[in-house]
Amino acid sequence: MKKFQHLLEPRSVAVVGVSDDAVRPGSQAVRALIKNGYAGTIYPVNPKYPEFEGLKCYAAVADIPTAIDLVVIGVPAQGVLPVLEQCAAKKVPYVVVLSGGFRESGPEGIEREDRMMEIARAAGIRIIGPNCLGFANIHSNVYAAFGSITRAPKLQKGSVSLVTQSGGFGYSIALACAEAGIGFRHVIATGNETDVDTVELIDALIDDEATSCIVAYIEGSRDGRRLLEVGRRALAAGKPVLLWKGGVTEQGARAAASHTASMTGTYDFYKALFKQTGIIEIQELHETVDYLKALLPGKYPAGRGAAVMGVSGGSAIVFADAGERVGVNMCELAPATQERLVKVVPNIGAVHNPIDLTAGYFSPANQEKLAEAVRAVLADPGADSLCVNLATTGKAGSLAAAEVLGRVAKETDRPIVVFSSAPASEIGDALAHFAQAGIPVLPSPSRAARALGVLAGYREMRAKLGAAAAPLDTGSVELTNELKQLAAQGALSETQSKSILSRAGVPVSKDVVVQSVDGSVFERMSAPLVVKIVSRDIPHKTEIGGVKIGIRTRAALEQAIAEVLDNAKARAPHAAIEGVMVSEMVRGGFELIAGVVNDEVFGPVVVVGAGGIYTEILRDTSCRIAPFGESTAREMLDELNCRRILDGVRGGPALDVAAAANSLAALSQFAWAGRDVVQEVDVNPIFVLPQGAVAVDALIILRDAPSAAAH
Amino acid sequence: MKKFQHLLEPRSVAVVGVSDDAVRPGSQAVRALIKNGYAGTIYPVNPKYPEFEGLKCYAAVADIPTAIDLVVIGVPAQGVLPVLEQCAAKKVPYVVVLSGGFRESGPEGIEREDRMMEIARAAGIRIIGPNCLGFANIHSNVYAAFGSITRAPKLQKGSVSLVTQSGGFGYSIALACAEAGIGFRHVIATGNETDVDTVELIDALIDDEATSCIVAYIEGSRDGRRLLEVGRRALAAGKPVLLWKGGVTEQGARAAASHTASMTGTYDFYKALFKQTGIIEIQELHETVDYLKALLPGKYPAGRGAAVMGVSGGSAIVFADAGERVGVNMCELAPATQERLVKVVPNIGAVHNPIDLTAGYFSPANQEKLAEAVRAVLADPGADSLCVNLATTGKAGSLAAAEVLGRVAKETDRPIVVFSSAPASEIGDALAHFAQAGIPVLPSPSRAARALGVLAGYREMRAKLGAAAAPLDTGSVELTNELKQLAAQGALSETQSKSILSRAGVPVSKDVVVQSVDGSVFERMSAPLVVKIVSRDIPHKTEIGGVKIGIRTRAALEQAIAEVLDNAKARAPHAAIEGVMVSEMVRGGFELIAGVVNDEVFGPVVVVGAGGIYTEILRDTSCRIAPFGESTAREMLDELNCRRILDGVRGGPALDVAAAANSLAALSQFAWAGRDVVQEVDVNPIFVLPQGAVAVDALIILRDAPSAAAH
Incomplete structure (x- = not known):
């Protein structure tokens, strides 16, 4: 360090x-x-x-x-x-x-x-x-601190470092971990964070050799973007960061405001950040303890298949229930595995997953059999991890199991977790044995399943890191320069906005603005067409007869242009008419909305959601911090409740998810490149079609433009 | 007992x-x-x-x-x-x-x-x-049991009774509670439940004077209806039932099947049952412990406002975050309360909610001030409950607080909960004091908030009990008899189904089936009308030109009838034509679907969901066990994601939620009355209109009817 x-x-x-x-x-x-x-x-x-x-x-x-x-x-x-x-x-x-x-x-x-x-x-x-409460370096006995940090019980040495804005609550995390036998490196309570903040300390701790996991409690951050970078660096370094964001609800944020007046930021953006960095969100003291127990041994499952064995059928069911919710799947055991198990599991038990070893199996007499059973399962191609349910197994049985599992754990890279509900006062020897062997013991099968889910998710994020690290095309310098020039002239029109987005890689529908009854554009566009009066003074264009749709011939186009101009003159005589917009009509597919918010804390964030009537009703949106590539954009789409519409409904064709994802990625790269000038982008709607995607309306709001003043 | x-x-x-x-x-x-x-x-x-x-x-x-x-x-x-x-x-x-x-x-x-x-x-x-593992009566030292139930540590006497299908896992619940100082009355592991089952035992335990709370772990029940009745009886008796349903996910159910092959039932129906009985669902060992701690003192908040005081701002934020999610609201403190607080809270603290007592406040020297602060808050009209965050407060401070809170708790009916993260080894005296005073100590502020949420929810369920107990009109005997006669004749048609539902109180759109070109019905109906060919042999009526809509005159009606008959003859020459249905066209409003499933375990259950394209896409449904009244039906509607559409969208009128709720209640009462004959009811769609609701298509499938054979 x-x-x-x-x-x-x-x-x-x-x-x-x-x-x-x-x-x-x-x-x-x-x-x-x-x-x-x-x-x-x-x-x-x-x-x-x-x-x-x-x-x-x-x-x-x-x-x-x-x-x-x-x-x-x-x-x-x-x-x-x-x-x-x-x-x-x-x-x-x-x-x-x-x-x-x-x-x-x-x-x-x-x-x-x-x-x-x-x-x-x-x-x-x-x-x-x-x-603030100050800090302690547990390894070097530095106590630049007061209050709870200096009081009994003294923290044991270990490889977890804790950084917390809130001293009083943050140290509760340390105490809960200490109670579970977890040791610490640094504990730092940062208080007002006027200078050094949590993010900077996490950054420094990544380079601390004695730190293997970092836990942080934050109420707000001045620089979400920096947290994104630091989170990614921690992921690359293989040092899990567990982060508790306080003030995530409305009343939580109000309570935070009265606490330190720190900027709490938008929880949705933090959640996006967690997904883009592999930072593990925590929301409970015991979750922190569970996940640290699971992470500290440093063994990650190669996949999401889990085998369960034990003496309690109910425990296996509870594991399976919790596992399904976090994507930990009860694996099928291969016939060869079951053949090995049959030889060491009583015949009133079960050799499929969950494996029922039958009551009383964990005992000194059965150690060799148990070792063979565990080895058989860990050799199974589907068993990426193993949960052993000791449940209420007592002193002797637990110790017998701990000895076997400790031995076998040394032979495997696959994580083994144990569920035991016996009191520590009864099975202390076994617990010590498990701790020494780096086998986490969780107090419920559901918590064991969730801990395995965290391990699997973390490994997946590490694997994705390579893909995410590919350099992104973050927009051309020319486009940004052009935007800056436009910014000097005032707000962008929809037409200008669409033109710029189109060049940034977001497909847009074709529009041509004509000033008079001019049907020549018909030859350059694909019918059917739509015409629409262009005037800032006419907010409800349909009502004054300013919109005509479904135009299929040049003659009809000319007639339509003439009609909307006449209607505007007759029914909005005082409106300044800028022209008539002729657009290709987009039909079919599904409407999404997409947008960019250039957040003070996180910088540009891209949001996508179900469009049309769904927008208001379902509040079905997802977001990611820009810039990102197509795979991240696909994840965003996959999170939407309306996602399955894109696969086609009621016999309709599947829609072009790749095109939608590419549009979002392009939008994110544009937003990132133009972050100094772009305040907001609204693309509403963008149609996902059977082939391609197309933005029909779009508006870029610039930071310095008059229209941005409202923000 | x-x-x-x-x-x-x-x-x-x-x-x-x-x-x-x-x-x-x-x-x-x-x-x-x-x-x-x-x-x-x-x-x-x-x-x-x-x-x-x-x-x-x-x-x-x-x-x-x-x-x-x-x-x-x-x-x-x-x-x-x-x-x-x-x-x-x-x-x-x-x-x-x-x-x-x-x-x-x-x-x-x-x-x-x-x-x-x-x-x-x-x-x-x-x-x-x-x-099974058998049972123990802890008060009378009866141990008709083996295994973990008979092993150390011996359970202490208390008023919690536990009934569990799974012995191994179920006893984990007892051990977790015991570790937290909770005592027991009966612990019963029922195993295969061939004769006496969990539900019958819960029923008996309600009448056991020494039992005040009942905890159960079940994988399945033969008789969900009985559980509903027993749950309601427990609620009426004021004995909270905490129930863990194992096998609630697909892989959990599969694991359960391999465990005891007990019928797991549909989790959605169990969840409905929890809402209709006040049975408290548990899904974690520590949840069970937390909720029991909160319930055992028997003090329930009169409302959902909570005040928070303590020495840790972060703890208050975490409480507020968790509270918002379970409907526990940070109350506003009245000016009079704040005036009292100002006198006893240091001026660098805060006297609004959350109340910041400032670091080190909990101390023997401050006991009188703390007592006044607590009394001031408990006298506030908005503070239905109080959470005191000791957080990491050490031995002396915790004991000082425990003495004060124990004293003040005797003066109030409002629940006080405490968050402490100090290790039990440090603050044992304070914990003993809190236990004696019936003040639950929770290990995180979020768990304290959730425990208060459970208390508030339980009290609300008790209050609702009176309303729910009002006798329901569960359908006429004649209607059921008529159904039985129809059942003998075979499947019901849509027309018959609608007619019966209409008489049961579900408003339906008017249909008349004509056999020939007969426009006279026009006079008896409200235009616009729809005509539709009636034939079991023509599944896709639109495709053969068998449907005409928007008919506004008698002449147009006659022409439409003639056309659909001609089209059917021409394009489906082999189809048996039963006639032409003339219906009033329903426009506007929002489409819901409603239905009844007569479940083997739960009996008739009513399901409602978003209709139309939403049905398939959003899987937005809620259900309740029949029969029920309008208030329960409103709760069902309130649970739907599409609920806010009913309040009107994009300037549209609000829709008639009361009419929709009445229809559901009527459907539930019909389904209950006809439970011996009705297998299933599909009402799809039922339109919720600005005034009223109307079912457009409906089909009753009878238990013995040939069409029910497929089920």
Whole structure:
């Protein structure tokens, strides 16, 4: 770990704000450093004390004779800035501000926080906090922290690092993991994240050799795009990131606003990000524990087939129920596997999946048989993973099983998980054995199934990484330049928008605007045609007779143009008429809507949904962060409830999903290339046809255009 | 508890199949009875032993000198029937058959199980099992059981009773609860349920004074209707039933089939049953624990508003997120409440909901302030419940909070729940205090929110009970008799079906079948009309020109009738023509489909869904077990994704939801009244109009009718 090396592994720590009052954050930090055996130098700072806890106490940071890697500030808010100025003078690289009284506490605090950042930026100081619990490096006994992080029970060493905006709640994650025997590397509570934020820390932790899994709790992020990049980097590095996003519902976001006023971002965009990075979403403490247990051994199933064996039929059913919901499938066992099993499973049991070993099977006497049964299953081509249901099996049986499974696990790359509901007080020996063998023990068969689902999903994301990494054609420079010129002239028209999208690779229907009764365009277009009056002053064109459809001859076209012009004159005499649009009529297929939102936090995001009447009724949409390729676009379409319409309904032809996906991918690449100028794109509708897809109406709204002002 | 009194509280127990082999089920049962201090008489039975475990051992049940309440049979399968015959001779009322080797093991076992029931029925013996772990009455130390039920840890006494088809998995539920400090009354593992089943036991447990909550795990039920009745009786009695249905997915059901071959029933029908009874569905061990913790104190919130206070902003956000998903709403606190809070909450905290008490607030010094804060919130009209987030608060702070909350909880009917993530080893004193005060402590804020959601939902179901109990008009006897007569004549036509449904209260569109070109019906109908050829031999009527729509005059009607007859003659010359149907054309509104399935397990169930193209695409349906009234029918409609279409879309009028609901209720009452004859009803479509609803096509399929044979 290079970045933040001397923050998280400081050779010396000064703590400002120690006192006889044991509850003072500074006092807690110094005591924790001493109690936990921190090997570097500790400098307590308080002008009132000659020494603190047996250490020489300094009057000020400025008085400390040597260089300091890290200063921990725990003085009341109004005292923080003078200390920070001393740190700046002393060229301290890292500061943790435990103190509250900043942005979260009103106008005065906001001003203080701004001033703090000015000092820090000028001096090149990186700050954790303010308003945070601080951090602990469990491997090196660094406790630049107070509160729960410094209290019993002490976390054990391990390879999980935790970064959390919320100290109080975030440390609950650490405690829940600790209770389940999971050890930690770094635990970092970031508070207001005025400078260093969760995303930057995750980024740094990817490069920390001692960290194998990263858990984060965030309420909001300033830069969703950066999280996307960091998530992908973590995936490439094979370090799973488990992320809990707080404030995902309306009332959750309201509660978050009253908590730290951090930007919570749109949950839909976070969900898209999870799918595009392999970041594993967590929403429960026990989920975090389960998934970490499953991930830490580092064994991933090659597919989604699972075999289940055990002494409880009910457990297998519960596994199967939960498995189906997360795509973990009860595999068929090959005849050869069943032949091997028949020899070691009692004949009142079952040798198909789920394998019923029959009550009492787990016992010292049956160890060889069990080993053969497990080996047989793990040799089966369909059994990508194995769940062994010990269920209520007691002390001796559990230990017998643990010994066998521990042995066999060494011979295989396939993950084995165990369900046991026996109390730890009864089967402690077996649990220790399982832990040593890297076999996760889950407290219900459904949780075992979900943990296997997470492993399978993570492996799939890793496999997809190669495909996603292919360079995307992110639009031409010329197109972006043209957009910038247009932006200077004001809002884009629909015609301009369609022309630009067409050149960006989104197929559009052909439109020609004529100024008079001119049927010559008929020769250049495919009938049937539609004519429509073009005027910003006529919002409801059909009502004034401004639209004619189903035009099949040149003569009819001329008549239609004449009629809509006449109608407009007669029924909207004051409207400024820009012309008459002649368009090819799109028939058949299925209407989708597509669009781009250039989000403040995530940048351009592409949304697709069921169109027409479905749009309003079904709210059936999916989104991905731009840019992306066709395979991601197909995933978006696959998520829609209306997806099966595209395969053809009531005997109709299948529609061109590939064309729709290509259009979305092109749209995403256009949006990414034009992110500095494009605020929003609405493509509504885009028809998916039996062959091809075509956008009929489209509007690009530019960032600086007057029409974008409303946003 | 009267029913099964001497099964669950036997004065004497004979155990057949004891031996020196300690793993024999019978041996385990006798040892468990002795070890746990069973106060009745124990009769071990085995001809080979003069005594067993210091008790006189009998050669056979027949040799036991006194009457016996309960015989536990643990001999191998082939020995069970002779023992049962002795029980019959001795007029033993209850037998538990622990032995496997029955239905679950193939043809021979099925025959054995049938013979077993013959003996039992003839003698009036009630049987638990076979192929089961047996049961334990924890209050009276009755252990008619083996395996996990008899092993350490011993369950503590409490008021939860557990009934489970699966012994191995079901006892996992007991162990998970025990670990969380929940005590038990009865634990019954029913195995094959050849005689006594889970539903009958739940029914009996409702009348057990020592049982306050019932937990059940079932894979299938022979009689869903009985479960409905029992569920409603439990609701009326105020005894929550928590039910885990195993085998709810396709692969779960397959796994269940290989387990006990019990009928799993349709999960959708079970879900309807849960909604109609207030039975609380559980799908996880920890859910069971959480909900029991919340239910056992017997305090229910009067509404869905919740206040949250604590020392961790993140915890409040997580509570709010989870709460929104289960309808637990962060309440607004009244100004008066906030004024009280301002006096006892530090000014860097927050006195709106969520209330931020600020770090370190929970402490012995703050007890009076905390008491005032809690009292202020509980006096607020919007705070139907309170969640106190201790989060990582340590030993002293947790105990201080527990003392205050325990005191204040006595003064209020509103439920208080606590979130604590501190390890039990640290805060044991506080946990004991909370337990004594009946304050549930949940391990995450989200689980606290969901537990409050369960409490709120249960109270609402209890309130609805009164409404649902109103007697329903379940159809006339004449209509049912008429159906029976029609059934004798064969399948019903659409016209007959519509006529019957109309009389049952389902509005239908008017149809008249004419045999010739007869325009006189025009006077009796509202134009526009539709004509349609009637012939069983012409499946696709439109294709042969057999349908004409939009008829507005008598002359046009006569012409249309003539045309469809001509077209049929010309283009389907061999078809038998039954006439021409003249119908009123229904326009506007929204198409639903409705139907009845007369299920083997649940009886008649009404299904409603989005109609037209939506039917196939969206699979948007909801169902309820018949009969039911309008309010239940409205709930069904409210569950549909397309529900908001009924409120009017794109400026269209709102549709008549009440009429649609009335139609469904009438359909349900018809289906219930006619359950002996009606196999299926398809109403497709039924239009919901701005005023009224009308079924356009309908078909009643009778149970004995030839057309029902395909089902």
